[in-house]
Amino acid sequence: MSEFFKAELKDRFLEYALERSDYFEIQTLYDEFLRPNYSLQFVERLIKEIQDYDPELLDVMSGNGMDIFMLASTPSTEDFLEDGGFKDMYVKEEEKWDVFLEQLSNNRKLSKDEKKLLKRSSPGFKKEKMLLIVLISAIAISFLFTLISILNSSFLEPDYVPADEFERRMEQLNQQYIQENQRLEKELKDSKTKLDSIFRGP
Template identity: 75%
Template sequence: MSEFFKAELKDRFLEYALERSDYFEIQTLYDEFLRPNYSLQFVEKLVREILDYDPNLMDVMSGNGMEMFMLASTPSTQDFLDEGGFMDMYVKEEEKWDVFLDQLSSTRKLTKDEKKLIKKSNPVLKREKTLLIMLISAITISFLFTLASIFKETLLEPDYVPADEFERKIQQLQEQYIQENQRLQSELNQAERALDSLTK
């Protein structure tokens, strides 16, 4: 259900309460406005939203095993509806968003030529970009050497040791590999973030 429809329903609940001079069951709102497409719990949710906004908009009595059983209007109900009610609040909120989005879209973006000119006229950016590429290359090479070292130790140059010693050594190498991998991944992520900030 859209926020617009919910705002309209809340106002209609309040208007109905004003029309009644006595207390009425919350079930009446369900029967009057939302049966059979929605549930009584949905009516309770909308009434709760009204009360969360302003507890003085409706008088609520519990009973019959329900937290909200009987409802009635209050002096604040008429004033709130005279000021426009929930529909007016919804429209004003939408207008604020429209103005905000218009402001965002009116911000002029740089053309491709302007971006190229900025890149050409800034040699510091070129130097930093080159350093970043070198750093990423160094991290990659270090990672490859680590992998080669692990494979060499485990496969190419096996030591003849007891089984429990061998398992301990394998576990130690795995932990080293995980730690090294995490360190390299962290450095790579930092380098990528820095590179992204330069290219934007």
């Protein structure tokens, strides 16, 4: 299951809770949205993820031998959905990633002054500029190999993967994606800083 579909399900759970003015069983969400393709435990997992993000989004009560048995909306539920909910958070995160990739792939256009400076630059300056370009290219290649490795390990293994293991791998992939994104953003920022300092000159 994709992260976007999980985000959409969480929003649907919150919207359903908001439509009701009473407490309802978690079984109701399962019957309403996920029967018969998923299990009740998967619904519990999504509710726990909502709680981990913000425990004020749902009023949760245990009972009948279950940690999550009855649910109800709270004042925070409506505010959160009006701000866009989990789907909007996912889309914004994807947009940030797209912008980062665009910055990584596009060369910055030089101003007239910078072009003049490049014409007057010494061989040493040109060598440093070339090294920085190679560094940025190496970062991009490193990212692609890392992404391919993650995808291979997560999706292309021939063995049957149980649903719980698949969800765990999806979460692990998401964490690796975030960590790699943060690392590459830092390296790109450092490279841009070095490049800008060279453009400015001594």
